[in-house]
Amino acid sequence: MKTYDYLIVGSGLFGSVFAHEAKNAGKRCLVIDRRKHAGGNLYCENIDGINVHEYGAHIFHTDNREVWQYVNSLVEFNRYTNSPIANYRGKLYNLPFNMNTFYQLWGVHTPAEAEEKLAEQRAEYANIECPANFEEQALKLCGHDIYETLIKGYTEKQWGRPARELPAEIIKRVPVRLTFDNNYFNDPYQGIPTGGYNRLIDALLSGVEVRLDTDYFANRAELDGLANVTVFTGMIDKYFDYRCGRLEYRSLRFDTKRLDTPNFQGNAVVNYTSADVPYTRVIEHKHFEYGTQPTTVVTYEYPDTWNEDKEPYYPINDKRNNAVANEYKRMAEAQGNVLFGGRLGQYAYFDMDDTIAEALRLFRQNIM
Missing domain, CATH: 3.40.50.720 (NAD(P)-binding Rossmann-like Domain)
Known part of the structure; x- marks a missing residue:
């Protein structure tokens, strides 16, 4: 036995x-x-x-x-x-894509105005019948502004390769809300x-x-x-x-800092969506549990190429x-x-x- x-x-x-x-x-x-x-x-x-x-x-x-x-x-x-913020070259946007995001991008105030702007953006890529890669699929789904500001740089950092080299099926849809709702998950x-x-x-x-x-x-x-x-x-x-x-995996690298301030960024997760910032997001952990400590801890998250000496995350x-x-x-x-x-x-x-x-x-x- x-x-x-x-x-x-x-x-x-x-x-x-x-x-x-x-x-x-x-x-x-x-x-x-x-x-x-x-x-x-x-x-x-x-x-x-x-x-x-x-x-x-x-x-x-x-x-x-x-x-x-x-x-x-x-x-x-x-x-x-979860209500993350996107930082694109110093400007802040709400995620997921909702009326707050569309106001920040285009100054629109109503769902009808947002729908009109989205249709205008998508129309530029209506000639793409069968998207051959991630970039073409994303442009067809949401247009230039959302793609360039909030998707392209983040995705290329995350996967470690140009969007044109990623398969189209990665982005089958782009969630769009015509309400002022910053809750990232629908669950x-x-x-x-x-x-x-x-x-x-x-x-x-x-x-x-x-x-x-x-x-x-x-x-x-x-x-x-x-x-x-x-x-x-x-x-x-x-x-x-x-x-x-x-098999291939993607890894992550973390740079964690303890700071002598009670509140560093005001949110648990801030995504950095431009390609010129090497990390994808900054996490301020105390906000997950509504902490009131006099100090804070933040983590800069960097996508990384995986090898045997690193953790296989994805x-x-x-x-x-x-x-x-x-x-x-x-x-x-x-x-x-x-x-x-x-x-x-x-x-x-x-x-x-x-x-x-x-x-x-x-x-x-x-x-x-």
């Missing part, structure tokens, strides 16, 4: 939800993580009483009532609503765990054995031998020793990578005692609610 029912590789949100469900079902679980802390990219560091999102801003939002009730059964969430449920995301991870992993600073690949055979089933949440291509080729789901990923997924299905989950394990761009829903689905389908 093996020591554990499940070995769960990775203590991020996916692995923690799976472990929580398995423990509640009476299963013996071991969670391992190569980092020195649990929680994966959700981990928060407390600085001056401010919960600093160590690996970039995480804002929980969902239209999935089951997932919302699930997380609220574990921790209390606050009423934070009915939104917030941040009161006291930070560490509380959510701690609640999920309560009563579960966790080993940190443990490299799965350095002790693979020994660790696999401890459990009946391995739940793997790392890079699926690395698991299979890159047999079908390497899968690059273009045709070439998806084809390679599908080969790995077919190999994964043939593994009798290994389950793959999460952004890296499934090579999919999951938001937090998607991650939780997938972890619940995988557990329910495979419970022993």
Whole structure:
């Protein structure tokens, strides 16, 4: 008899939800993580009483009532609503594109005036019948002003390549609101765990054995031998020793500063959309939880080319990578005692609610 029912590789949100469900079902679980802390990219560091999102801003939002009730059964969430600001060469614009944005861009006051201006902008690109790339698709959808001011520079920084070299399907639509509504997400449920995301991870992993600073690949055979089933949440291509080729990822780099001022930018997230600013956004963490501390902490977020020494944050789901990923997924299905989950394990761009829903689905389908 093996020591554990499940070995769960990775203590991020996916692995923690799976472990929580398995423990509640009476299963013996071991969670391992190569980092020195649990929680994966959700981990928060407390600085001056401010919960600093160590690996970039995480804002929980969902239209999935089951997932919302699930997380609220574990921790209390606050009423934070994401309303980012865009800074383009010193001028500020509201996001997403709404009547405030259109007033700031064009001075229009009514939805009818905004619609007329949008139609005028789109008409310049009506001759583009089948957009060949991201730039053509975006221009056809929203016209020159919105694209050049709020989309082009940010997107090219994020992906590390010109918009003309990105596939058109990345921007299938441009959300436009003809109301003065700055709420970025349309989802009915939104917030941040009161006291930070560490509380959510701690609640999920309560009563579960966790080993940190443990490299799965350095002790693979020994660790696999401890459990009946391995739940793997790392890079699926690395698991299979890159047999079908390497998948591509985008990484991030963070420059975090503690400042002796109570309020640096007045908003949790400010996006910098011009190409001449190297970072994509500045995060002021205290505003996620309505902090009143006399100091503040800000993080400058820089998109980065990924390599083995950096964290793989985003899968690059273009045709070439998806084809390679599908080969790995077919190999994964043939593994009798290994389950793959999460952004890296499934090579999919999951938001937090998607991650939780997938972890619940995988557990329910495979419970022993």
